[in-house]
Amino acid sequence: MVRPRRGPRLPSGVRRALTFWRRSTQARVVVSTLVLSAIVISAVGWYLLRETRDGLLDSRVDTVLAEAANETTEAEGRLETESGRETDAQAQLRTLADSIITRAETRGYSVAVAGPVDDDRPIAERTATYSAGLDLAASVPAELQDRLATIGAAPAWTYTSVVTTADGTVQRTPAIVVGSQVRLPADNRIYVIYLIYPLVEEQETLDLVGRALLTAAVLLLVLVAGITWLVTRQVVAPVRLARQVAERLAAGRLQERLRVKGEDDVARLAISFNQMASNLQRQIRQLEELSRVQRRFVSDVSHELRTPLTTVRMAGDVLHDARGTFDPGTARAAELLQTELDRFEVLLADLLEISRFDAGAAVLDLEDVNLGDVVRRVVDSTRALAEQRGVSIAVEDAGRPCLAEADARRVERIVRNLVTNAIDHAAVGGREPGIVVRLAVDDDASAVAVRDYGVGLEPGESAMVFNRFWRADPARARTSGGTGLGLSIALEDTHLHGGWLQAWGRPGSGAQFRLTLPRRAGFALRRSPLPLQPEDAVDPAAETVRR
Known part of the structure; x- marks a missing residue:
């Protein structure tokens, strides 16, 4: 993959100045006021200088013409006497x-x-x-x-x-x-x-007036800058303090409040801000308590269900093993019981995993992982399911190892969820291959993209697809027997690695899920080696033009 060329790096002083300019409202107001004031003062000064110059020159011209006429008259008189x-x-x-x-x-x-x-x-x-x-x-x-x-x-x-x-x-x-x-x-x-x-005297007068105007302009600009700075400080300082308090509130320090002084609009704003912060604190605490109760309920129920599930599993295994001695109806019921017990066990495991994420107890076992090996293992293990569905899977390798410092078990679970999800939604009897898994790597990140050519996603569904128990078509049967938590768990696993898990889809053009992991743990991703929108996606505008 060709990396985009970066422009010349600006000096650190210039970068700091640009950052200060973007972040400081006070600086922008002061500079804008100075620029506008300089334009106005320049226009007024130019007008005054022009009027002064015209006045001096008009007066001097009148004097010169009168004196020249007298001199010419005297010369003519002398010449007449000498005739x-x-x-x-x-x-x-x-x-x-x-x-x-x-x-x-x-x-x-x-x-x-x-x-x-x-x-x-x-x-x-x-x-x-x-x-x-x-x-x-x-x-x-x-x-x-x-x-x-x-x-x-x-x-x-x-x-x-x-x-x-x-x-x-x-x-x-x-x-x-x-x-x-x-x-x-x-x-x-x-x-x-x-x-x-x-015109020496006139030039000296203009120079004196120009120096006076320039001095007055500089002093006036300094005064305007000082006044603007003081005025904006009175307005910006409370806003800046409110920003700092808001940042502390966002960081979890819900007890932070603004100090109220006076009875003006700024003080009333501080009162309203404090009331809002108090209401938010109360609501957040209620939500935290509700979330804690929900997490505790899911965790307790999941753990409590393990013991009866184990007993039911043992009884189900016995019935399933003895189904050959039953009549056809009873034998079919034993098989259905075994299938639903398997699905229930998977659902219970997913609920326990979700509860660990919610409780913040999930940890990574980091090692160097080759995403290519993980993809091939997952494709090999799901190939039978794909063939049963009538879908073929192709892998496009990156040409070199796609290494990442990650938890191999969690990464394999992410890829497995993406591939089985693609098998569920791939088009049957359509183009070959029905699913394409692409790998790519650059200096900072490794990526896996799973592309299917099925029904695709409606606008807005690319963000909802990772919600728990969400399904684009509730009536659609699950080929892989999923629980509706796979993509949610995959997203949590990805966030745990500091990576990206994103979805693209278009009705009738299929969908693509892209997993991007940093090659080194803790590295902040800036881009992915693979595009989110596949290159073979049909542009609706271009398709309309062709029609």
């Missing part, structure tokens, strides 16, 4: 730029005068004068240059990044650049004045 006096365009351009740059240095912005606009060369190669350290080509966006490249274009502005070079270090600062056209009298051509206003 006709200067014929050197380069000198006149430099004089204009120097006067603007001088004022700009005292006010904290940068200036560039470039042109003429009808020159197709890049701005850095055209006649240009600008503030020291300014990278004009990188600081003035190409879109703005193209917009002001047309003679008569209106003043325009845009956001940009001022690129300056100082001591070999390149710095980028967010800024607003405003461009306006002026006509130079010396050559009567159009030039562009670029005024670049850095």
